[in-house]
Amino acid sequence: MIKVGLFIPTLNAGKEFKKVLDRINQQSGDFELRKLIIDSESSDDTVQLAQQAGFEYQTIPVQTFTHGKVRHYAVEKMSDCDYIIFLTQDVYLQKNAIANILYFIKTHHQIAIAYGRQIADVNTVGWLDALDRQNNYPSKSAIKNWKNRRKYGLKTVFSSDAFAIYRxxxxxxxxxxxxTVNFSEDMLMAAKAVQKGYSIGYCATAICEHNQKLNYHQLYQRYRKIGEFHHQYPWIKQKFGSANSQGISLVIGEMKFLISRGLLYLIPSLVIRSGIKYIGYKLG
Structure with missing residues (x-):
């Protein structure tokens, strides 16, 4: 039986974390699951909930946390696993999500990393965040590699450790x-994999609900970090292209959708959000 590691970095995951853990423990398939959290000194009952759900745990000082460091440690610790799934503490796996993404990567031997489809509840996050999810995570699976990089551009190396599986x-x-990498660690590893001749997979049948709603300040901070990441690793854009044209196409597509649905009152917010993303990215 294939052994799969599942890792979540945690910090004060809150009362909804039990639902996250329950969804994980409801997964079934032809695999053995080893579960781990690395916690950054939570002051709530995050660690206790994880232990009750059968997770191993390790703690690190919150001041030393980086997205790269905790995942590096998890890969080292789960040395008995063939595959490792990375989740975040706010993701709700849907039925057969693990079985589907595992089957996808197993049957496409050239794939090094595969990420699942994220959906959002429009009543929770609003239309604009839900549209971003729909555009980044469509209903059709894809395999991206060096040969088709001109088709996908920077999206060739798009991935998401909110729900992804790695060999x-x-x-x-x-x-x-x-x-030391503290943001977009998923894109960095995807870019390295493609350079080595591997493919990145998107599995549309492995679904999770991710209701991450960002206010204007959070949106700015996120895109500033993305800009900083590309400044730190300029070779990624040099090899795979800029996101500018894709961003413009995304805004136009979302605007057309809002008009078709009669949601004209959201267009000013769309324009403001787009401007904040652009400014944050450029200042990064």
Whole structure:
């Protein structure tokens, strides 16, 4: 039986974390699941809930946390696993999500990393955040690699560690996650994998609900971090292209959707959000 590691970095996951853990424990399939959290000194009952759900745990000082470091440690710790799934603490797996993404990566041997489809509840996050999810996570699966990079552009190396699966042996071949990278670690590893001749998979049948709603300040901070990431790793845009044209197409597509649905009152918010993303990215 294939052994799969499942890792979540945690910090004060809150009362909804039990639902996240329950969804994980409802998954079934032809695999053995080893579960781990690395917690950054939570002051709530995050660790206790994880232990009750059968998770191993490790803690690190919150001041030393980076997205790369905790994932690097998880890969090292789960040395007995063939594959490692990364989740975030606010993702609700849907039925057969793990079985579907595992089958997808197993049957496409050239794939090093596969990420699942994220959906959002429009009543929770609003139309604009839900539209962003729909555009980034369509209903059709895809395989992206060096040969079709001109078709996908920077999206060739788009991935999301909110719900993704990695071949552990390939991760080690790529040098594991750098300890210092603190944002877009998923894109970095995807870019390294594609450079090595591997593919990145998008599995539309492996679904999770991710209701992440960002206010204007949070949106600015996120896109500033993305800009900082590309400034730190300029070779990614040099090899795969800029996101500018894709961003313009996204805004036009979302505007057309809002007009078709009679949601004209949301257009000013769309324009403001787009401006904040652009400014944050450029200042990063």
């Amino acid at each position: 552990r042996d390939v991760l080690l071949e790529l040098g594991n996650f750098p300890l």
